[in-house]
Amino acid sequence: MEQLVVCGGCNAKIGAGNLGKLLEGLPKLNSDKLLVGFDSSDDSAVIKLSDTLAIIQTVDFFPTMVTDPYLFGKIAAANALSDVYAMGGMVLSALNIVAFPEQNDLSILREILQGGAEKVQEAGGILSGGHSIHDRTVKYGLAVTGTVHPAQILRNDTCHEGDHLILTKPLGVSIITIGYSAGEISRESFIKATDSMQTLNKYAMDIIRNYPVTSCTDVTGFGLAGHLHEMLHGVYSAHIDTKKLPYFAEAYEGAKKFILTAGGQRNRNYLENKIDFQIDDFGLEEIIFDPQTSGGLLVTVPEVKVETLMKDLHNNHIPAADFGTIVPKENKEITIY
Amino acid sequence: MFKVDALGKACPLPVIETRKALKEHDTVTTLVDNKIATQNLEKMAKQLGYVYQMQEDSPTHYTVVITKGAVEPEQTVETEQTVNAGHKADDEYIVVINSDKMGIGEEKLGKNLMKTFIYTLTEQDVLPQRIIFYNGGVPIVTEGSESLADLKNLAAKGVEIYACGACLNFYGLTAKVAVGEITNMYRIVEMMRSAYRIVKP
Numbered sequence: 001m002e003q004l005v006v007c008g009g010c011n012a013k014i015g016a017g018n019l020g021k022l023l024e025g026l027p028k029l030n031s032d033k034l035l036v037g038f039d040s041s042d043d044s045a046v047i048k049l050s051d052t053l054a055i056i057q058t059v060d061f062f063p064t065m066v067t068d069p070y071l072f073g074k075i076a077a078a079n080a081l082s083d084v085y086a087m088g089g090m091v092l093s094a095l096n097i098v099a100f101p102e103q104n105d106l107s108i109l110r111e112i113l114q115g116g117a118e119k120v121q122e123a124g125g126i127l128s129g130g131h132s133i134h135d136r137t138v139k140y141g142l143a144v145t146g147t148v149h150p151a152q153i154l155r156n157d158t159c160h161e162g163d164h165l166i167l168t169k170p171l172g173v174s175i176i177t178i179g180y181s182a183g184e185i186s187r188e189s190f191i192k193a194t195d196s197m198q199t200l201n202k203y204a205m206d207i208i209r210n211y212p213v214t215s216c217t218d219v220t221g222f223g224l225a226g227h228l229h230e231m232l233h234g235v236y237s238a239h240i241d242t243k244k245l246p247y248f249a250e251a252y253e254g255a256k257k258f259i260l261t262a263g264g265q266r267n268r269n270y271l272e273n274k275i276d277f278q279i280d281d282f283g284l285e286e287i288i289f290d291p292q293t294s295g296g297l298l299v300t301v302p303e304v305k306v307e308t309l310m311k312d313l314h315n316n317h318i319p320a321a322d323f324g325t326i327v328p329k330e331n332k333e334i335t336i337y
Numbered sequence: 338m339f340k341v342d343a344l345g346k347a348c349p350l351p352v353i354e355t356r357k358a359l360k361e362h363d364t365v366t367t368l369v370d371n372k373i374a375t376q377n378l379e380k381m382a383k384q385l386g387y388v389y390q391m392q393e394d395s396p397t398h399y400t401v402v403i404t405k406g407a408v409e410p411e412q413t414v415e416t417e418q419t420v421n422a423g424h425k426a427d428d429e430y431i432v433v434i435n436s437d438k439m440g441i442g443e444e445k446l447g448k449n450l451m452k453t454f455i456y457t458l459t460e461q462d463v464l465p466q467r468i469i470f471y472n473g474g475v476p477i478v479t480e481g482s483e484s485l486a487d488l489k490n491l492a493a494k495g496v497e498i499y500a501c502g503a504c505l506n507f508y509g510l511t512a513k514v515a516v517g518e519i520t521n522m523y524r525i526v527e528m529m530r531s532a533y534r535i536v537k538p
Binding site: 178182184260261262266268269282 | 347348349350352353356371373374376377380381384
């Protein structure tokens with residue numbers, strides 16, 4: 001089986017700071033049908049069709065982060081589908097987006113599309129075509145359409161003071177996958193991380209949507225720090241207890257061995273001055289900035305509901321952790337202890 | 338000064354390669370083509386307590402120089418016998434024995450010390466890669482040597498043992514070699530030149 005060259009995943013994402021500035025100057029069409037759009041840094045656009053139905057539109061694609069094309073297809077698709085779940089929606093349909101070098105063996109592309117199609121099917125969505133171009137490097141993803149009741153949209157900027165922070169997958173997958181490509185991480189650790197990456201956030205959302213969660217996003221390229229920053233939207237601060245933080249032990253060990261990614265450093269540059277590290281632990285700092293490909297859902301939950309939600313998630317084998325709280329705005333946006 | 342050319346290489350490779358080079362060299366110059374890579378090198382240097390210097394030659398060419406600080410514990414492991422490094426683990430070493438006596442002084446004591454030295458090698462956490470015997474050292478690998486059992490023990494654990502062929506010939510001991518391999522000056526020079534560290538009793 002021919003293999004892919006590794007160069008990306010969510011690590012390839014354009015830095016958050018650069019993107020925000022660039023978008024500010026673009027024309028915006030205001031419509032009362034647009035329920036979630038450019039104004040917030042949310043995961044998807046949501047457009048109201050009727051009082052009981054809205055559609056969620058999102059697109060996500062990136063360069064390869066693993067060498068196995070079938071696995072890459074599954075991870076890229078799980079990542080793209082995740083934005084619909086992060087809005088509280090259900091997947092309706094998806095279209096492939098493909099860039100593929102002209103001289104490469106088409107059987108590789110077939111494997112990628114096979115992986116993607118299986119994930120869309122698992123999500124209960126209709127995969128109905130797509131668009132492919134020739135390019136120098138392989139890229140794959142999906143444009144996804146989902147549905148949601150307008151009253152049940154989960155935004156990323158609606159948390160309340162006192163809410164707990166819950167994350168449904170362990171952090172550290174970029175350190176592991178990139179460290180594995182560099183020969184510094186074991187295959188067992190790599191498999192653990194990629195198993196997590198190809199797991200649909202559908203299963204976590206199917207539980208979460210039964211609880212009165214106040215906000216939700218998925219942790220992807222900007223890392224935990226970046227996506228939490230969006231969640232706090234300049235109004236709140238957060239406290240993170242690193243003893244409860246979910247992460248792969250191998251990623252922590254890898255960071256200490258200096259498997260330092262470009263995406264992680266970009267996130268650090270953007271957010272470092274907003275964070276008060278009360279712990280002196282370089283490995284944990286790197287985990288908090290590590291870009292996630294197909295990361296977990298980050299939700300804020302009223303304290304009274306935390307215990308039952310956590311129990312429900314764990315009973316359904318979702319490795320969720322309750323690791324922090326939303327507090328009134330402080331000098332530093334995120335305190336890590 | 339050792340140089341790592343990481344131009345065109347994506348993170349974390351510039352950091353990993355520089356980290357490896359720093360295990361063998363006190364100062365490493367790394368060339369990278371993007372600023373993010375320099376920041377990652379800076380993070381590593383800071384964590385290790387090393388001195389970091391960076392020069393932006395152009396937006397796609399940066400020269401980073403990392404030097405081990407005086408207080409850095411790893412540096413004390415380095416010894417003056419460190420010869421040309423290549424790419425070796427930092428606990429690798431070879432042993433060179435050029436006499437049947439250890440140190441200068443009373444002959445009987447010298448011979449006892451040498452016997453104890455070779456026995457003590459067998460007890461080390463990290464065994465030498467190879468032991469080279471020449472000149473007055475070659476009798477130790479021949480019949481009647483009190484260290485034969487220890488040397489055979491080391492050989493069984495994978496330690497390569499070599500004796501200088503010209504020396505054995507000179508002393509008339511060629512037929513009596515009881516452990517290891519006979520070698521020549523070319524190989525001896527090559528093994529010594531490429532060793533990470535040479536231990537001489």
